Amino acid sequence: MNKNLLKDIDRVWHPYVQMEAYKEKPTMIVEADGIYVKDIRGKTYIDGISSLWNVCLGHNNKKVINSITEQLNSLQYFSLYGYTNQPSVELSLMISDITDNRYKRFFFTNSGSEAADSAIKIIRQYFKNKGEANRTKIVSLEKSFHGVTYGAISAGGIPIDSQQYKPVLSGFIKIPPPYCFRCYYNKKYPECNLACGNKLEEVIIQENPETVAAFMAEPILGAGGIIIPPKGYFTRLKEICDKYGVKLIIDEVSTGFGRLGTGLGIDNWNVKPQIFIGAKGISSGYLPLGVVGVEEDIYEAFLGDKKQLNHGFTTSGHPVSCKAGIATLRVIKEENLIKKVKDKEVFFRKQLQQLMNISIVKDIRGMGLMWGIELIDKYDVATLTYEIAKRKGLITFITDASNVIALFPPFITTEEQLVRIKEVMEASLKLAEER
């Protein structure tokens, strides 16, 4: 084995990976360009998941690289504690712009998990500052994923993430997800009358509305299996939240900044949360960056003596990361990528639907450039498909909670390349079907 790979096995502890199995087949990526990445052995792969739905612009974008370099040549770092820097200001204005000026106040983090924890702390302190200190509970969805820090796993609904790390935080309550393909109530939409959404009201009443602070959800549950809430779902949930004074926090870490063909993913449901969190695509993964955006009423509750937000990271608003964010949002705007992603949704849907006639494929669903292929509930079939596709030069992802293969191609993927992704998936699924 290559000596760099041997050193990797010897020293690096990889996230979410069984190292015993990993050491048999390590893959070191050494170069990347556009939608392609190359490993140390010279093999090229299509990055069918934008490297964990992160590198939305594709790899080696010179505009982003040049902006980062330019920033490094002026100010490398200075903290936001009592000082400011130009990139964090400019990026805030750009996020306001991409969210139709609904949000004007932004708190920066380094990751999605930190953004989730920050939002939870912000909403708890918000109610404390408003004199409603009992409003601390957070309701969220089973199968949801909000990251790996303690607040995030407490809100998250993927059992393995929290069970292993008990005790998690108290005051987190779960309701069933809007998983129409496997409805928890064995009902069909729309006759179900959004039973899963109505559960929120039941839970709020049960818990006592004066103790519930927020409902938190992803527009599309990503790691939970690309679960897409039906039309009307978020409108209903927002109505319930408003009725009981509960705030809506939307996790846009995998869906925001164009991934669903809209500024924020939740725009597809025409609902306006009081808080959103973002990360990943905001800087196209070129540097770590996360954000919490809040409506004015939330921000204003922190003004005044003894009300300040006692929370922040050394690297909150890091100028070089913010500069990566500025360059990313600029490219998205200049190249009209949000509209292009919406157009590609239509094209990719038609392509992927051709896979429905493969017997191990049970459902295909997606929006924008976020897609899931749900396979039969048989142990291993997803892993096998993943491995065959990788051998054939396509990197995919198996979602944690289900038998779903996820595809998140970069926004710049051409129609020809989308066809190629479909072809490799088709060949891989057929081989997995035969086993």
Ligand code: PLP
């Ligand atoms: N929220 C969602 C919806 C995510 O998909 C992720 C990561 O995949 C996170 C939060 C956590 O983000 P990070 O890995 O940057 O901490």
